[in-house]
Amino acid sequence: MxxxxxxxxxxxxxxxxxxxxxxxxxxxxxxxxxxxxxxxxxxxxxxxxxxxxxxxxxxxxxxxxxxxxxxxxxxxxxxxxxxxxxxxxxxxxxxxxxxxxxxxxxxxxxxxxxxxxxxxxxxxxxxxxxxxxxxxxxxxxxxxxxxxxxxxxxxxxxxxxxxxxxxxxxxxxxxxxxxxxxxxxxxxxxxxxxxxxxxxxxxxxxxxxxxxxxxxxxxxxxxxxxxxxxxxxxxxxxxxxxxxxxxxxxxxxxxxxxxxxxxxxxxxxxxxxxxxxxxxxxxxxxxxxxxxxxxxxxxxxxxxxxxxxxxxxxxxxxxxSVDSELLVTPITAAHSVTSGLSSAPAADRELGSGEINSATTWDEFPNGRFGDFKSPAFGNQDQWGGSVVTRPEATDAWGNPKTLDDLTSLFVRYLDNSEILTTPFTQGPLSSETRMIITHLQRLNKRGWWTVGSQPAVDGAPSEDEVVGWGPRDGYVFQKCFVEFFANREDVAKIEKAIEKEGGGWISYFAADQKGECRTNVPDDGRNAVTWGIFPGQEIAQSTIIERESFLSWKEEAFSIWSEWASFYPPGSAERKLLESVRDERWLVSVVHHDFKNPMALWTFFEESLLR
CATH class of the missing domain: 3.20.20.220 (TIM Barrel)
Structure with a gap:
């Protein structure tokens, strides 16, 4: 009708x-x-x-x-x-x-x-x-x-x-x-x-x-x-x-x-x-x-x-907000989804949020970019589509980068919390959570690995913690440390080799380029929960998950951001050529360390194996 x-x-x-x-x-x-x-x-x-x-x-x-x-x-x-x-x-x-x-x-x-x-x-x-x-x-x-x-x-x-x-x-x-x-x-x-x-x-x-x-x-x-x-x-x-x-x-x-x-x-x-x-x-x-x-x-x-x-x-x-009859068993929970809109990417901000594994509530706290790809809410969160950043805002905020060094300087200055308060991959200043690992992120960015996502390891923080907490009160939250950045092909090969040789089975990674090639040590059906919580009267909630399909979906979004950024500059300009070359040649890399009880585990790996 x-x-x-x-x-x-x-x-x-x-x-x-x-x-x-x-x-x-x-x-x-x-x-x-x-x-x-x-x-x-x-x-x-x-x-x-x-x-x-x-x-x-x-x-x-x-x-x-x-x-x-x-x-x-x-x-x-x-x-x-x-x-x-x-x-x-x-x-x-x-x-x-x-x-x-x-x-x-x-x-x-x-x-x-x-x-x-x-x-x-x-x-x-x-x-x-x-x-x-x-x-x-x-x-x-x-x-x-x-x-x-x-x-x-x-x-x-x-x-x-x-x-x-x-x-x-x-x-x-x-x-x-x-x-x-x-x-x-x-x-x-x-x-x-x-x-x-x-x-x-x-x-x-x-x-x-x-x-x-x-x-x-x-x-x-x-x-x-x-x-x-x-x-x-x-x-x-x-x-x-x-x-x-x-x-x-x-x-x-x-x-x-x-x-x-x-x-x-x-x-x-x-x-x-x-x-x-x-x-x-x-x-x-x-x-x-x-x-x-x-x-x-x-x-x-x-x-x-x-x-x-x-x-x-x-x-x-x-x-x-949780109806007891909606709780599922551990068996069905293994096949259910837990959280997350595939939101527009945000750089180096807190990602965790979620609640119980219920058919109606499994993704009711959509903070995490890496929500389960099975979620009905995995996709576009905008009402009718669109981008947040306008051309004048982009050029005012990020200037006119013409070289790789210019881009490195931009990302480093963002982390230094100086005059740059956003990047194309984030909509605001650094979160308090990011400041917990700021020196390690600065090291990666100065190396030319531009970070666009990260979180520190957390072992049982109160859910009401103002920095890392999420979900209902009176619970405890946990996080595995991960970092995500853009690197060139040669560096990706070095990272792969170091993880294989010195990771000891504790480190998972995904790496993909704009053309569609993907490298990983995660099995095709591997599901890596990197944020989870325990709350009174509820099953364990896994709010942030990194696995192949969600990473590849985010990869498409991430490289399209380089295209959008390039479009703010005239055709043939040095700025557009640079940004398009980054889109075409760089790889998006995501690295997770599973030892959430050791907050330095991932950063020690980088320092001893890749940044010396």
Missing amino acids: KLADKIAAHQDWPFFTFEFFPPKTNQGFENLLSRISRLSKLNPLAISITWGASGTTKDRSLELAGLTQQDYGVDTVLHLTCTNMEKGTVDDALRAAKERGIQNILALRGDPPRGQEYWIPTDPRFAHGIDLVSYIRSSPEFSSAFCIGVAAYPDGHPDREMDEDAEIDKLKDKVDAGADYIVTQLFYDVDNFLRWLGKVRDRGINVPVIPGIMPLQTYSSFLRLTKLCGSKIPASLHSELEAVKHDDQQVKEFGIRLATDMIRKLVGSGKVPGVHFCTLNLEKSVQRVLESLGWTNPRDTPRTKNKLIADTPGDAVHTN
């Missing part, structure tokens, strides 16, 4: 929709289907499937959307972007959607593929979201087949190319071209949203406007996504979050309360018919928000447009 018709038929109670993205791996895809099956029992009005930045997941998107529409019987919205699309591919996508019974499209411009400095349409007929709307509406084959949604930005478009009034004019143009509903970018300032919505209505835009809600998952992902989306953060929210940022469980609880309160205020205004949850392929927080609202059983629990009726008090939030 078309979404606009469903919204019109449900004016007497608020609705909600869920958004998912196709995971990068086959096992992540299969596990997402189980997650969608569970969430579908909450009776969302529709499910939304993203197209992926640059259309790279279009086949997966169509497959996933077809399954949710046909196998799960949930009306599905397929995102469609202009990026890398031309008339033939747009027609193919629309026909494929139509064949799968999909009647709803969200038409977006999309973001430039990583490594391209500007958004340039493949087909000049598809340069903006409005072009997709106009094309569908003008097509005898597709015009009546689809209900079309478009995006809006209550806090302003991230590109900031025009003022608010001009953006609302553009939104009106999309509606006049045939859009049936609007989904907004995520936001956290409800008062500003309602003010913006008033201006939208005054402009004569009368189609449903569905606010995008993203419950906070972790402090680091909150910072990244709000920067990416250009979201305005109220000062009170920022200060409250700062107070709990070192406690993952409290951040998650805060996020649940915040999303619940936002939705109550939005729906209570009488101006919002429902909300759109950006799930990030995570499950528990969204379910908890709906439970708090009393929306988890709409057939039995009445809901009205201006009143929320629930069995629990208005501010009720469960204090224990």
